[in-house]
Amino acid sequence: MILASTLTTNLAILVLAGFIGFVVISKVPNTLHTPLMSGTNAIHGIVLLGGLLIVGASGNGVFNKIILVIAIAFGTINVVGGFLVTDRMLEMFKSKPKAQDENQPTGGSGKEGGGTP
Amino acid sequence: MILATSFLQDQSFLDVLYIVAFGLFIQGLRGLSGPTTAVRGNRIAAVGMGIAVLATLLNRFEGNWGLIVLGVVLGTAVGVPAARQVKMTAMPQMVALFNGVGGGAVFLISWSEFRLTHGYSNTATYIAIFSLFAAIVGSVSFWGSNIAFGKLQEIIPGRPISFGSAQQVVNLVLLILAVAAGVDIAAGDHSQAIFIGLLVCSALLGNAVVLPIGGADMPVVISLLNAFTGLSAAATGIALDNTALIVAGMIVGASGTILTNLMATAMNRSIPAIVAGGFGGGGAVEGASGAGEHAGTVRSTSAADAAIQLAYASRVVIVPGYGMAVAQAQHAVRELTKELEARQVEVSYAIHPVAGRMPGHMNVLLAEADVPYDQLKEMDDANPEFQRTDVSLVIGANDVTNPAAKNTPSSPIYGMPILEVADSRSVIVIKRSMNPGFAGIENELYFDPKTAMLFGDAKSAVSEITAELAHI
Numbered sequence: 001m002i003l004a005s006t007l008t009t010n011l012a013i014l015v016l017a018g019f020i021g022f023v024v025i026s027k028v029p030n031t032l033h034t035p036l037m038s039g040t041n042a043i044h045g046i047v048l049l050g051g052l053l054i055v056g057a058s059g060n061g062v063f064n065k066i067i068l069v070i071a072i073a074f075g076t077i078n079v080v081g082g083f084l085v086t087d088r089m090l091e092m093f094k095s096k097p098k099a100q101d102e103n104q105p106t107g108g109s110g111k112e113g114g115g116t117p
Numbered sequence: 118m119i120l121a122t123s124f125l126q127d128q129s130f131l132d133v134l135y136i137v138a139f140g141l142f143i144q145g146l147r148g149l150s151g152p153t154t155a156v157r158g159n160r161i162a163a164v165g166m167g168i169a170v171l172a173t174l175l176n177r178f179e180g181n182w183g184l185i186v187l188g189v190v191l192g193t194a195v196g197v198p199a200a201r202q203v204k205m206t207a208m209p210q211m212v213a214l215f216n217g218v219g220g221g222a223v224f225l226i227s228w229s230e231f232r233l234t235h236g237y238s239n240t241a242t243y244i245a246i247f248s249l250f251a252a253i254v255g256s257v258s259f260w261g262s263n264i265a266f267g268k269l270q271e272i273i274p275g276r277p278i279s280f281g282s283a284q285q286v287v288n289l290v291l292l293i294l295a296v297a298a299g300v301d302i303a304a305g306d307h308s309q310a311i312f313i314g315l316l317v318c319s320a321l322l323g324n325a326v327v328l329p330i331g332g333a334d335m336p337v338v339i340s341l342l343n344a345f346t347g348l349s350a351a352a353t354g355i356a357l358d359n360t361a362l363i364v365a366g367m368i369v370g371a372s373g374t375i376l377t378n379l380m381a382t383a384m385n386r387s388i389p390a391i392v393a394g395g396f397g398g399g400g401a402v403e404g405a406s407g408a409g410e411h412a413g414t415v416r417s418t419s420a421a422d423a424a425i426q427l428a429y430a431s432r433v434v435i436v437p438g439y440g441m442a443v444a445q446a447q448h449a450v451r452e453l454t455k456e457l458e459a460r461q462v463e464v465s466y467a468i469h470p471v472a473g474r475m476p477g478h479m480n481v482l483l484a485e486a487d488v489p490y491d492q493l494k495e496m497d498d499a500n501p502e503f504q505r506t507d508v509s510l511v512i513g514a515n516d517v518t519n520p521a522a523k524n525t526p527s528s529p530i531y532g533m534p535i536l537e538v539a540d541s542r543s544v545i546v547i548k549r550s551m552n553p554g555f556a557g558i559e560n561e562l563y564f565d566p567k568t569a570m571l572f573g574d575a576k577s578a579v580s581e582i583t584a585e586l587a588h589i
Contacts, residue, residue: 010358025372025375033379033470036477043142044365044366047349050223054357075218078196081200085215087156090159091156
């Protein structure tokens with residue numbers, strides 16, 4: 001009984017998360033696809049938690065400890081590297097519109113001759 | 118019964134922290150929908166990750182801190198310098214690599230889970246099933262991403278490498294073997310040899326699937342592998358009864374699926390067709406005969422002539438492609454743009470969704486070179502504008518400009534949406550040689566009388582034009 005309810009609850013969470021993912025991501029413009037990919041890439045580094053959970057369980061032999069340390073290292077690379085690299089990319093996207101004028105994100109402020117139809 | 122719950126101190130406190138964490142992930146991803154909110158969005162997601170990790174660490178009974186610290190320090194020592202130093206042009210392979218290690222972590226976790234529970238004995242069957250699914254998909258993603266990395270880094274040739282017609286059979290057999298091993302274990306076999314067999318088959322499958330895929334299909338492959346790792350993380354989450362893992366993994370799975378679809382649509386190809394292997398011999402033969410028909414009508418130009426043409430244009434559209442990335446020409450292109458704008462030339466950039474080697478690749482490079490966000494036009498906005506464009510400057514882009522996609526039903530790329538540069542009054546193409554692109558298809562555009570070819574490396578060619586402009 002308890003098992004079944006855990007499974008169904010988790011499946012419900014899974015399905016809802018899928019829909020949220022679809023809705024949220026559909027709005028991202030082409031331009032930001034690379035940062036989006038590397039950002040979501042960082043988020044799936046959350047498997048790191050799996051490594052943290054299992055490494056704490058009793059009964060891990062030497063071999064298990066080794067592969068878990070590798071798993072934790074892999075997960076950390078994924079998370080830390082992913083977020084940092086995304087941040088670097090996004091900083092570049094941000095700098096320009098900010099430098100011009102935040103109220104006019106499409107700001108063709110004089111430079112383009114104002115003749116933009 | 119469930120591995121995770123047996124050693125957590127306070128499940129409800131943990132759950133609340135996890136809910137906060139995935140709430141932050143969703144909020145963070147929402148931020149990614151615009152360039153001004155994106156930086157904060159990414160940081161919000163990172164904070165969510167920090168909370169999830171902290172919650173996990175807080176709620177453990179046993180020590181083993183040494184191992185955790187060791188793993189985290191190792192990961193940080195590799196991840197931070199890699200992320201800080203990578204060049205923007207090398208971003209696709211970096212993402213592939215980060216994605217790969219994520220997949221690696223997934224299958225290693227499944228393996229340790231298998232060993233810890235002595236082959237899922239005394240474990241609910243569904244837990245075994247999700248853990249095995251994670252092992253297969255994680256392993257495919259790990260090896261597939263590494264191959265993708267190798268191809269992008271040019272350690273492995275970018276050309277499709279395959280067993281030819283036997284490829285599909287090989288892939289299918291490997292998949293069946295991996296799934297059969299999984300079914301056997303889920304049905305109660307505790308043999309580790311079978312589990313290792315499952316990992317080996319998935320590893321071979323990961324290699325066999327990505328090796329035959331050509332360089333230009335990489336945007337699709339990378340987003341597909343990203344989706345795979347996400348889904349396998351979600352499966353790990355169900356196996357460990359961890360909501361943060363389920364939600365985060367599934368969101369990534371969904372977003373990766375959307376991106377994969379967008380990329381495949383932008384190439385007018387189905388995902389199965391891309392996974393089944395690059396453009397076959399048929400495309401190359403077609404290209405060769407096409408070359409025969411057109412040979413001898415290519416007009417080449419010089420940097421000085423190109424500079425004159427650009428200087429007296431009133432509207433110029435730059436079409437960047439992978440060639441710009443390879444030559445790292447984005448800063449040179451920006452210099453040229455500034456020079457033209459100083460002469461009252463209106464300049465914009467037309468960006469094909471699959472230009473480069475990953476989704477949005479060109480945008481990242483141009484953003485690095487400080488090109489204003491609003492000058493970057495997506496394909497649907499750019500296409501109607503070509504008719505009133507004086508000069509289209511194509512820099513290292515090929516297949517995404519090929520009119521054969523519109524006009525030649527027999528062409529392998531027929532039906533792929535393209536940037537319609539042939540509509541503009543004149544075209545300058547910067548290209549290293551007349552070699553056809555990855556698909557082996559001749560580009561009719563180069564034989565168009567209004568097209569002039571400027572042969573050379575994208576960076577030096579663009580710099581030469583800029584230098585010539587100064588003399589006009």
